[in-house]
Amino acid sequence: MTVDTERTITVTVNGVPREATVPVRRLLSDALRHDLGLTGTHVGCEHGVCGACTVLVDGDPVRSCLMLAVQVDGHAVTTVEGLAAPDGTLHPVQEAFRECHALQCGFCTPGFLTTIAAELEKRDRSAGLTEEEVDEIVGGNLCRCTGYANIKKAVHHAAAAMKDAQ
Numbered sequence: 001m002t003v004d005t006e007r008t009i010t011v012t013v014n015g016v017p018r019e020a021t022v023p024v025r026r027l028l029s030d031a032l033r034h035d036l037g038l039t040g041t042h043v044g045c046e047h048g049v050c051g052a053c054t055v056l057v058d059g060d061p062v063r064s065c066l067m068l069a070v071q072v073d074g075h076a077v078t079t080v081e082g083l084a085a086p087d088g089t090l091h092p093v094q095e096a097f098r099e100c101h102a103l104q105c106g107f108c109t110p111g112f113l114t115t116i117a118a119e120l121e122k123r124d125r126s127a128g129l130t131e132e133e134v135d136e137i138v139g140g141n142l143c144r145c146t147g148y149a150n151i152k153k154a155v156h157h158a159a160a161a162m163k164d165a166q
């Protein structure tokens with residue numbers, strides 16, 4: 001009996017159909033970085049704890065170090081590179097991070113941006129955002145530099161901008 005060790009997958013990445021032939025055990029994080037050249041997705045703990053590798057699969061945040069690339073065959077993936085508009089206009093969450101100085105070394109930032117963007121896109125934009133909700137949104141991502149105050153400020157800032165843009 002022969003066992004397939006590679007598979008060709010088709011994934012829409014940041015709105016663009018992409019194809020890659022990957023080992024069947026290739027992690028999604030590695031496929032994005034090494035096979036598709038999207039190094040904006042960072043890899044920290046590699047076991048689902050830090051959130052640095054978070055990308056969106058069909059709009060939902062997932063830890064790409066816990067998924068196999070073959071699992072996204074036929075799905076849509078958004079990485080941090082896909083958050084800004086095609087003309088380069090930053091996503092409101094990116095703009096808020098810039099405004100609020102919500103990053104230092106930036107290692108954790110792609111994971112925060114994708115997570116926060118997905119959560120703010122999903123919620124009712126006209127509803128107020130409580131401190132507890134902000135804690136809930138950012139609580140699964142680790143940052144060793146900022147102390148979180150400015151990250152949380154950025155979430156409020158982005159939510160307000162998205163509400164105004166309605």
Ligand code: FES
Pocket residue numbers: 042043044045046047048049050051052053054063064065066
């Ligand atoms: S690298 Fe995936 S959660 Fe830390």
Ligand code: FES
Pocket residue numbers: 102103104105106107108109142143144145146
């Ligand atoms: S900005 Fe350095 S780990 Fe978060």
